[in-house]
Amino acid sequence: NIKGCIFDLDGVVVDTAKYHFLAWKKLGQELGFDFTEQDNERLKGVSRMRSLDILLEIGGLSLTEEEKVAAATKKNEWYLEYIKQMKPEEILPGVLDFFKSLKEAGIKIALGSASKNAVLILNILDIKGYFDVIVDGNSVSKAKPDPEVFLQGAEKLGLTAEECVVFEDAEAGVEAAKNGGMRCVGIGEPAVLSKADVVVDGFNAFTIENLKQL
Ligand code: G6P
Numbered sequence: 388n389i390k391g392c393i394f395d396l397d398g399v400v401v402d403t404a405k406y407h408f409l410a411w412k413k414l415g416q417e418l419g420f421d422f423t424e425q426d427n428e429r430l431k432g433v434s435r436m437r438s439l440d441i442l443l444e445i446g447g448l449s450l451t452e453e454e455k456v457a458a459a460t461k462k463n464e465w466y467l468e469y470i471k472q473m474k475p476e477e478i479l480p481g482v483l484d485f486f487k488s489l490k491e492a493g494i495k496i497a498l499g500s501a502s503k504n505a506v507l508i509l510n511i512l513d514i515k516g517y518f519d520v521i522v523d524g525n526s527v528s529k530a531k532p533d534p535e536v537f538l539q540g541a542e543k544l545g546l547t548a549e550e551c552v553v554f555e556d557a558e559a560g561v562e563a564a565k566n567g568g569m570r571c572v573g574i575g576e577p578a579v580l581s582k583a584d585v586v587v588d589g590f591n592a593f594t595i596e597n598l599k600q601l
């Protein structure tokens with residue numbers, strides 16, 4: 388009864404999470420404070436402006452709205468420098484085979500990402516064609532853990548929440564899926580993603596057979 392799979396992008400399809408981290412860390416340094424990988428967990432799945440607010444909170448700084456827009460723009464420019472150099476080899480292991488097996492099984496594929504750079508990244512990786520539907524940071528108004536991004540994905544696929552499975556690496560993303568009434572496969576650490584129905588460390592450990600058993 389699973390008819391659609393909705394994928395988060397950053398940290399699920401490709402490891403852009405590390406580039407987000409490097410760009411935020413650089414911004415932190417410029418603002419005069421350190422930003423650790425542990426702090427970075429809080430930014431996963433979180434929109435650009437909300438991420439900046441969390442970063443500033445960690446650094447104990449406050450900026451005017453204008454300064455915030457400038458800082459977020461700067462971070463994004465650094466981030467774009469990294470992602471422009473990405474190669475299709477950076478698609479995470481097992482992802483393409485999983486996409487192909489979904490296609491063969493007639494299961495639809497959607498993207499459900501908070502990123503405004505999502506389409507650019509799919510094009511750089513040359514995988515846009517796999518997606519029947521794309522919902523990204525340009526089409527949603529409520530950020531994860533609000534389920535809007537995934538509910539829009541299901542609706543655009545013409546499916547109900549119960550017919551969809553979400554793949555997420557972020558705590559806020561897992562919560563968004565569960566808040567939307569969807570099954571969720573966590574990609575990452577079981578301790579961080581405890582609300583997911585199952586947690587695996589990547590698509591080499593998850594096949595269409597596992598999907599059918601959810
Ligand atoms: C994803 C990432 C976040 C990122 C957000 C916005 O959810 O996990 O780390 O902040 O997208 O990305 P953007 O590319 O629009 O800055």
Ligand code: MG
Binds near residue numbers: 395399555556560
């Ligand atoms: Mg993610």
